[in-house]
Amino acid sequence: xxxxxxxxxxxxxxxxxxxxxxxxxxxxxxxxxxxxxxxxxxxxxxxxxxxxxxxxxxxxxxxxxxxxxxxxxxxxxxxxxxxxxxxxxxxxxxxxxxxxxxxxxxxxxxxxxxxxxxxxxxxxxxxxxxxxxxxxxxxxxxxxxxxxxxxxxxxxxxxxxxxxxxxxxxxxxxxxxxxxxxxxxxxxxxxxxxxxxxxxxxxxxxxxx
Amino acid sequence: xxxxxxxxxxxxxxxxxxxxxxxxxxxxxxxxxxxxxxxxxxxxxxxxxxxxxxxxxxxxxxxxxxxxxxxxxxxxxxxxxxxxxxxxxxxxxxxxxxxxxxxxxxxxxxxxxxxxxxxxxxxxxx
Ligand SMILES: Nc1ncnc2c1ncn2[C@@H]1O[C@H](COP(=O)(O)OP(=O)(O)OP(=O)(O)O)[C@@H](O)[C@H]1O
Ligand SMILES: [Mg+2]
Numbered sequence: 001x002x003x004x005x006x007x008x009x010x011x012x013x014x015x016x017x018x019x020x021x022x023x024x025x026x027x028x029x030x031x032x033x034x035x036x037x038x039x040x041x042x043x044x045x046x047x048x049x050x051x052x053x054x055x056x057x058x059x060x061x062x063x064x065x066x067x068x069x070x071x072x073x074x075x076x077x078x079x080x081x082x083x084x085x086x087x088x089x090x091x092x093x094x095x096x097x098x099x100x101x102x103x104x105x106x107x108x109x110x111x112x113x114x115x116x117x118x119x120x121x122x123x124x125x126x127x128x129x130x131x132x133x134x135x136x137x138x139x140x141x142x143x144x145x146x147x148x149x150x151x152x153x154x155x156x157x158x159x160x161x162x163x164x165x166x167x168x169x170x171x172x173x174x175x176x177x178x179x180x181x182x183x184x185x186x187x188x189x190x191x192x193x194x195x196x197x198x199x200x201x202x203x204x205x206x207x208x209x
Numbered sequence: 210x211x212x213x214x215x216x217x218x219x220x221x222x223x224x225x226x227x228x229x230x231x232x233x234x235x236x237x238x239x240x241x242x243x244x245x246x247x248x249x250x251x252x253x254x255x256x257x258x259x260x261x262x263x264x265x266x267x268x269x270x271x272x273x274x275x276x277x278x279x280x281x282x283x284x285x286x287x288x289x290x291x292x293x294x295x296x297x298x299x300x301x302x303x304x305x306x307x308x309x310x311x312x313x314x315x316x317x318x319x320x321x322x323x324x325x326x327x328x329x330x331x332x333x334x335x
Pocket of ligand 1: 029033034036037040041076077078079080082116119120121122127128129130175176177190191192193218251252276277278279
């Protein structure tokens with residue numbers, strides 16, 4: 001079980017990981033986008049960080065919703081409405097809960113993916129964040145069904161997200177700015193898939209073996 | 210009269226399109242909004258929402274968008290408002306905006322202005 005103070009700690013750590021990787025994410029976006037993904041994400045999580053103290057003792061729904069709203073209002077690029085909707089939809093699925101278990105976590109992933117798809121209308125294989133999110137979700141579900149604990153489940157998700165990021169190097173972007181580049185987008189990893197991997201790694205960091 | 214919000218990644222683009230529209234229809238309420246809260250290129254939920262308030266009337270507001278986050282963020286603002294008198298339209302940003310603004314000055318309804326903007330999708334330039 002993960003309680004709300006642990007979730008706030010995890011969200012704070014996601015923010016740290018994003019700010020550490022901000023330059024890297026922006027550089028990836030310079031190659032196939034408009035050079036702002038890391039800047040955008042860091043601005044979003046800075047707002048989240050400011051609001052974390054006020055979320056103490058709130059339920060999971062309220063925490064996720066606030067994180068989503070902050071991301072929407074502060075990010076300023078496509079990743080804002082996409083990750084923002086992901087967090088808000090995830091929050092609706094765990095509203096009222098003061099603790100979440102592995103099952104809730106898998107539900108959160110499902111809702112996050114459906115939020116990104118609702119907003120961005122993308123499918124798997126279009127060189128977007130979904131190419132890390134979907135395989136990570138599938139791997140985590142599989143690990144959970146095999147009876148693995150939270151740490152092993154998260155590690156399996158991180159591994160699949162990393163593979164997903166590698167996979168984005170091999171495909172042409174058909175959604176978002178990178179789609180303007182067509183074939184020229186091949187060989188570059190997707191910034192959004194990479195930021196998802198960074199975030200999931202940050203979650204996994206916070207659980208012990 | 211139907212009011213308009215022009216949402217671009219760039220404040221300059223939004224203002225330029227507003228100018229083009231007002232040249233032919235100076236009486237129409239049009240707000241240009243572009244860029245992030247801190248003045249960079251991008252999209253701001255708050256700015257879009259505030260711009261809608263400034264042109265809102267019983268006749269409704271048509272929101273025009275350029276691409277990517279302009280479109281997705283506007284969609285979220287409109288969903289959150291939940292007011293059938295605030296809608297967005299999928300069309301070429303410059304041509305659709307100018308055509309719809311002019312139609313509003315000629316007395317079109319919200320749905321008529323939307324249809325005019327949509328027609329701009331089909332129009333060949335040469
Ligand atoms: N329609 C979409 N569906 C899913 N993910 C998307 C979509 N469009 C873009 N993305 C993801 O967003 C990432 C880019 O995020 P970023 O913050 O740089 O937005 P942007 O493209 O600069 O936004 P803008 O639309 O304002 O130009 C991409 O790497 C991709 O993973
Ligand atoms: Mg970008």
